[in-house]
Amino acid sequence: MRRSETIQILDGIYGEKAFESISEEGWYSAWNDIKNSFIGSQIYHLLRTKGRLEEVPDWFVQELKHEAERILFQNMLIRVEQKKMLEAFEKFEIEVIPLKGTILAERFFGHFAARPTTDLDILVKENDIQRATDLLENLSFIKDQIPDNDHFHLVFNKSYENPLFPFLSVELHWNILRSHDSKTVMEPFWERSIAMNSQDYVKELNYEDSLYHICIHGFNHQMLSLKYIIDVAQLIVQSKGSFNFSSLFNKSKQDGNQSKLIIVLTLVYKLFPSLNQIEPLPRKKHWPLWNEQLMREAGLGIKSKRYFLFRFVSLFVMYDSVFSMLKHLRFLVFPPKDYAQTQLRERKEGHLMVLYMRIYRNRLKHLFSSGAHKAGTKEYDI
Numbered sequence: 001m002r003r004s005e006t007i008q009i010l011d012g013i014y015g016e017k018a019f020e021s022i023s024e025e026g027w028y029s030a031w032n033d034i035k036n037s038f039i040g041s042q043i044y045h046l047l048r049t050k051g052r053l054e055e056v057p058d059w060f061v062q063e064l065k066h067e068a069e070r071i072l073f074q075n076m077l078i079r080v081e082q083k084k085m086l087e088a089f090e091k092f093e094i095e096v097i098p099l100k101g102t103i104l105a106e107r108f109f110g111h112f113a114a115r116p117t118t119d120l121d122i123l124v125k126e127n128d129i130q131r132a133t134d135l136l137e138n139l140s141f142i143k144d145q146i147p148d149n150d151h152f153h154l155v156f157n158k159s160y161e162n163p164l165f166p167f168l169s170v171e172l173h174w175n176i177l178r179s180h181d182s183k184t185v186m187e188p189f190w191e192r193s194i195a196m197n198s199q200d201y202v203k204e205l206n207y208e209d210s211l212y213h214i215c216i217h218g219f220n221h222q223m224l225s226l227k228y229i230i231d232v233a234q235l236i237v238q239s240k241g242s243f244n245f246s247s248l249f250n251k252s253k254q255d256g257n258q259s260k261l262i263i264v265l266t267l268v269y270k271l272f273p274s275l276n277q278i279e280p281l282p283r284k285k286h287w288p289l290w291n292e293q294l295m296r297e298a299g300l301g302i303k304s305k306r307y308f309l310f311r312f313v314s315l316f317v318m319y320d321s322v323f324s325m326l327k328h329l330r331f332l333v334f335p336p337k338d339y340a341q342t343q344l345r346e347r348k349e350g351h352l353m354v355l356y357m358r359i360y361r362n363r364l365k366h367l368f369s370s371g372a373h374k375a376g377t378k379e380y381d382i
Contacts, residue, residue, distance in 0.1 A: 004292050005030040007271050013046050015274025027057050037226040040067025045114035072113040075102050077165050086202045095201045097123040108238045119169035126174040148338040150178050176216050181328040184255040207242035211235045215264040224298035232268045259320050263287045288313045
């Protein structure tokens with residue numbers, strides 16, 4: 001597999017190798033990828049932290065710097081809202097764990113603006129969902145559409161009178177995967193969590209669980225963005241000595257997520273062979289049809305026939321057992337009524353078979369229509 005210039009640059013950063021193989025044209029190609037993937041701030045801070053900004057073209061540094069400054073403003077506003085929110089959770093004694101966002105950027109990338117974020121993900125215990133919902137609504141967040149019963153988070157939105165920062169979304173999680181295809185038990189995550197900044201109720205995942213979560217998060221998005229790939233690689237680098245692959249695999253096996261975890265790690269290690277110098281990957285599992293071109297098209301909002309074929313083939317490699325795979329296939333073929341309504345983006349009442357017919361009509365339309373589908377097209381799980 002030929003690796004793009006962007007991947008070669010990142011592998012050079014992680015492996016502390018020179019960028020001599022990157023041509024002038026290659027740097028322009030890399031910038032185009034970086035710009036479309038919104039990872040300029042990540043690349044900038046990685047180069048700056050390693051003291052390697054002088055090794056890349058001046059124009060390239062300036063472009064990265066401009067992107068980093070834009071993210072600085074955005075993340076600063078989000079960080080202020082996050083601080084208010086976490087202080088409220090602490091005050092009302094609701095245990096929470098911030099996932100991703102500016103806290104992950106600061107912890108693993110070295111600066112709160114080193115990683116772009118557009119929303120906040122907060123993990124709460126399932127029996128605290130209503131209390132957490134009430135708290136967010138008291139902070140002027142409005143609950144979005146109610147998800148189907150199989151889902152694992154709620155979405156809240158807050159609007160601002162600021163054209164540069166019109167709204168902020170908060171995802172209130174109680175798990176990391178849908179319940180029908182995962183037996184992930186969250187209580188051990190809470191037991192292993194660490195109090196953050198001497199607070200009693202605001203906590204953070206330990207290093208191993210952070211890597212576990214970020215891999216599953218990337219898997220949920222099919223790893224179809226460079227930001228998910230960088231997240232996993234960066235957590236491996238920064239968590240060196242604080243996690244063990246055997247322990248990680250055992251935990252994920254108990255949760256029924258081992259195949260998902262190994263698929264993601266195999267993909268990242270294939271793109272960045274230098275990671276083997278940091279922590280060798282003992283087990284591998286290939287993700288059929290995934291490649292950089294597919295990722296690049298998805299980043300531009302293009303969903304081609306190859307994309308839908310990739311999603312379909314993935315069903316046969318992402319589960320730890322045949323039983324789990326068949327359970328998921330049954331869910332997709334004969335989904336519960338509330339899930340079917342969610343797939344159609346509506347809550348109209350009607351016979352379940354009518355809903356199924358409409359879902360399959362749309363799925364077939366996507367699969368067999370000519371050309372690629374642009375961003376904004378309704379996406380249906382297949």
